[in-house]
Amino acid sequence: MKPNKLALILALALTACASPAAPAMTGAETVTDVPPVTAVPLAPVTQPETTLAPETTTAPETTAAPVTTAAPETTAAPTHTIEVIDGVTYIDGVLIVNKTYALPADYPQKSLTTEALNAYWTMKQAAAADGLTIKSISDYRSYYDQRYIYNNYVARDGQAAADRYSARPGHSEHQSGLAIDINSTAFDFDTTPEGQWLATHCAEYGFVIRYPKDKEAITGYMYEPWHVRYVGKDLAAKLYLGDGEFTTLEEYFGITSVYAD
Numbered sequence: 001m002k003p004n005k006l007a008l009i010l011a012l013a014l015t016a017c018a019s020p021a022a023p024a025m026t027g028a029e030t031v032t033d034v035p036p037v038t039a040v041p042l043a044p045v046t047q048p049e050t051t052l053a054p055e056t057t058t059a060p061e062t063t064a065a066p067v068t069t070a071a072p073e074t075t076a077a078p079t080h081t082i083e084v085i086d087g088v089t090y091i092d093g094v095l096i097v098n099k100t101y102a103l104p105a106d107y108p109q110k111s112l113t114t115e116a117l118n119a120y121w122t123m124k125q126a127a128a129a130d131g132l133t134i135k136s137i138s139d140y141r142s143y144y145d146q147r148y149i150y151n152n153y154v155a156r157d158g159q160a161a162a163d164r165y166s167a168r169p170g171h172s173e174h175q176s177g178l179a180i181d182i183n184s185t186a187f188d189f190d191t192t193p194e195g196q197w198l199a200t201h202c203a204e205y206g207f208v209i210r211y212p213k214d215k216e217a218i219t220g221y222m223y224e225p226w227h228v229r230y231v232g233k234d235l236a237a238k239l240y241l242g243d244g245e246f247t248t249l250e251e252y253f254g255i256t257s258v259y260a261d
């Protein structure tokens with residue numbers, strides 16, 4: 001913001017400089033054209049400098065300042081607060097794990113969080129009331145569990161392919177105790193009644209489909225209709241777009257999900 005303001009003032013200062021220069025030159029020309037008037041050259045040179053300079057410098061400061069400061073405030077400050085506590089990143093109090101933000105290997109959570117677990121059971125019962133069976137096939141994973149899984153995928157498919165569907169150790173949401181894989185890791189899970197129920201109802205229980213369809217460039221992961229992340233009901237309601245569609249934490253908070261190396 002400051003450089004913009006400075007640039008503006010400088011630009012105006014330059015135009016301010018240019019305008020006194022012009023009269024000075026015409027004054028000089030008049031001097032050469034009209035040699036008899038010897039007192040004239042001194043007057044125009046001193047006059048424009050003192051009269052024009054204050055007028056142009058005070059004017060831009062009052063008019064330009066509000067314009068340049070107002071614009072960055074609305075665009076650059078989306079009012080999200082990023083905190084890093086014990087190596088864990090929180091944005092507006094929401095724990096973030098993705099390819100950009102990692103969890104320490106010794107992150108103390110060793111199971112689903114109580115909130116996530118309770119929300120899961122409530123959701124499971126609601127699904128049962130609708131005649132559907134929702135079950136966790138994978139939830140908490142330690143850093144070392146993830147390292148083992150990831151390394152196996154890399155050995156099988158190569159790192160580039162593995163990075164599209166499996167997190168590197170420290171980068172898995174499952175290590176946070178806030179993520180659950182539901183029922184099946186088949187890509188057509190979203191065509192099953194359970195998959196459709198999950199997408200349309202999980203936000204009511206505080207979960208989001210964390211890696212939505214066509215968002216791989218944003219989340220860093222292929223579509224995973226089975227992977228839900230607990231974010232709490234308030235945030236889940238904001239991320240839910242209706243019709244089983246979700247916006248991502250990356251879009252909502254304006255963050256990236258890219259490995260540093």
Ligand SMILES: [Zn+2]
Nearest residue numbers: 179180181227
């Ligand atoms: Zn998962």
